[in-house]
Amino acid sequence: MEWWNKRVFYQIYPRSFCDANNDGMGDIQGIISKLPYLKELGIGAIWLSPVTASSDYDNGYDVSDYCDINPKFGTMDDFKALLKEADKLDIKIVMDLIINHTSDQHRWFIESKNPESPYHNYYVWKEPRLVKGKKLPPNNWDSLFLGSAWKYCEENGLYYLHLFTENQPDLNYNNPEVIEEVKKILKFWLDMGVAGFRCDVINCIYKTSYEDAKKRRIKTGKEFYLSQKGCHDILKELNRDILKPYNAFTVGETMDVSLEEAKDFIQDELTLVFPFEHHTGVDCWFQIPVLKRKYKPFRIIKILKKWQTKMPWTPLFFENHDQARSVSRFGDEGKYYKESVKMLATVLLTQKGTPFIYQGEEIGLTNTDFKSMDEIDDIATKNIYGTLRRLKFGKKRAFKMTMNYARDHARTPIPWDDSENGGFCTVKPWLRLNEKYKEINVKKNLSEPDSCFNYYKKLIALRNEEEALQLGDIEFADLGKDIFAYYRKKDDKTFFIVSNMSGKVQKIREEVRGLPILFNYRNFNPQQKILRPFESVITRI
Structure with a gap:
């Protein structure tokens, strides 16, 4: 097995993690200062959200220089120091890789506006459609951030493609020179010592055609850019020429992938792909997050079982920088707050796969009560x-x-204590803190034996010690519609994990077998044949 089969990942969103120089924004030195905290938690690898040079229209996901560090976060020397200090603690660093698009301030794009430039074909430039003398976009595709996917450039009279914001022009992967540039970028960071990459919207990079598409509620045009054969060919080439020789780990953000498509992406292309079905299919209509529908636990259980059963290995996650807080979506912010945080932790860390914790998840951060769009x-x-x-x-x-x-x-910035701005900084932070920071913060979590952090710590330690919880087979048990129950087995070790994912008392069809070794209430009675709201238990059989 590989190192990533056994380790727990922790995603850091740098601008909100820790502010070492007190300018209101997190930075690399702040991350270095908190490495011992992550080691205490039991973390073995970090997914580092973008720290490369950026125009910051989309908080780093618009790269202006792939081989330099955003000065807001520090210097290249700071980044090298992070690699060195993390290595001392046996923590690997995986970087965010954003290669579907660049910033419109990237040198390539600025030069590409000139049709005679060698960089012109690095991007997707198209002539306008003329309708009754009016210039219109080349096709009817939507931006994933809404509106047209095309922006008119006054300087050359052409439109360029942007699947995201107009400040994020898409690269042209029909141009072999772009692929060679990407190889140089990968090699640059791997030579420096990073362990791999989280590949942003990686199944969007190749566009097969630029014709009009079937009109949809969202993502009009996706049949021409999502998971195309050309994308698979490019990923195979990158893996063959660069990633595999370095034994680099890769995990792909792959939108709307089915199980079968996900399997294709891990055939000599990516190491793993993030599944998003348990986010898009459980608490909203038509996969449109603003169209909220009531969350039903059985929906997420069904989806999790499917991916556990059909995929050989999968990343496990409830949160990242693009999702609302899991306890606010799938748990309870009120009476059963702590129990639901711990239940979600149990589910996250005991399934088959590689767990990814997002910063603040381990202390039970909730959604923030924003008051207006001004915030x-x-x-x-x-x-x-x-x-x-x-x-x-x-x-x-x-x-x-x-x-x-x-x-x-x-x-929102991580609250490290209950002082001004949660100890994140003493100046105005780049984004307001969660209003609950005096009750939910790292210092308080570290000091309370029954805290969310200490439950995560125990759970990760158990997982790190027991190969059955890392590498063991998974076998599901049917104890009730809203009960997620399964065995993890390897050699002579068997664990039974049972979680009530609902906020109601649930009768279960049989007793919970085995010796209870970790549970999220103060006590657990296996003979009762009921589970309290959000109750979770791990037993050894």
Whole structure:
């Protein structure tokens, strides 16, 4: 087995993690200062959200220089120091890789505006469509951040493609020179010592055709850019020429992939792919986050079982920088807050696969009670709100609907203690803190034996010690519709994990077998044949 089969990952969103120089924004030195904290938690690898040079229209996901560090976060020397200090603690670093698009401030794009430039074909430039003398976009594709996927450039009279914001022009992977540039980027960071890459929207990189597409509620055009054969060919080439020789780990953000498509992506292409079905299919309609529907635990259980059964190995996650906080979506912020945080931790860390914890998840951070759009930073959230207003939704309703999605729920600064600004900084932070920071913070979690952090710590330690919980087979048990129950088995070791994923008392069809070794209430009675709201237990059989 490989190192990534056994380790627990922790995603760091640098601008919100730890601010060492007190300028209101997190930085690399801040990350270095908290490595012992991550080691205490039991973390073996870090997924580092973008630290490369950026125009920061989309918080680092618009790269202006692939081989330099964003000065807001520090210097290249700081990054090298991070690699060195992490290595001392046996923590591997995986970088975010954003190669579907660049910033519109990248040198390549600036030069590409000139049709005679060798960089012109690095991007997708197209002539306008003329309709009754009016210049229109080349096709009807949507941006994933809403609106047209095309932006008109006055300088050359052409449109360029941007599947995301207009400040993020898509690279042209029909050009072999672009692929060679990507190989240089991969080699640059691997030579420095990173262990691999989380590959942003990687199944969007290749566009097969630029014709009009079937009109959809969202993602018009996706049949020409999602998971195309050309994408698989490129990933195979990158893996063959660079990634495999370095034994690099890769995990792909792959939108809308089916199980069968996910299997294709791990055949000599990527190491793993993130499944998103348990996020898009359980608490919203038509995979549109603002169209909220009541969360039903059995839906997520069904999806998790499917991916556990059909995939050989999968990344496990409930949170990342693009998702609302899991306890607010799938748990309870009230009476059963702590129990539901711990139940979700149990499910996350005991399934088959590689767990990814997102910063703040381990202390039970909830969604933030934003009061108005003035408090929102995220460009995608602003676009959604603007679209709802244009569709004649009132301000209050549009705001409420938008907050169902708001990515800034996950991006508020980490509260390290209960002092001003949660100990993150003493100046105004780049984004407001969660209003609960005096009750939910790292210092308080570290000091309380029954805290969310200490439960995570025990759970990770158990997983790190027991190969059955890392590498063992998984076998499901049917104890009830809203009960997620399964065995993990390897050699002569067997563990039984049972979680009530609902906020109601649930009768179970049989007693929980085995010796209880970790549970999220103060006590556990296996003979009762009921589980309290969000109750979870691990037994050894």
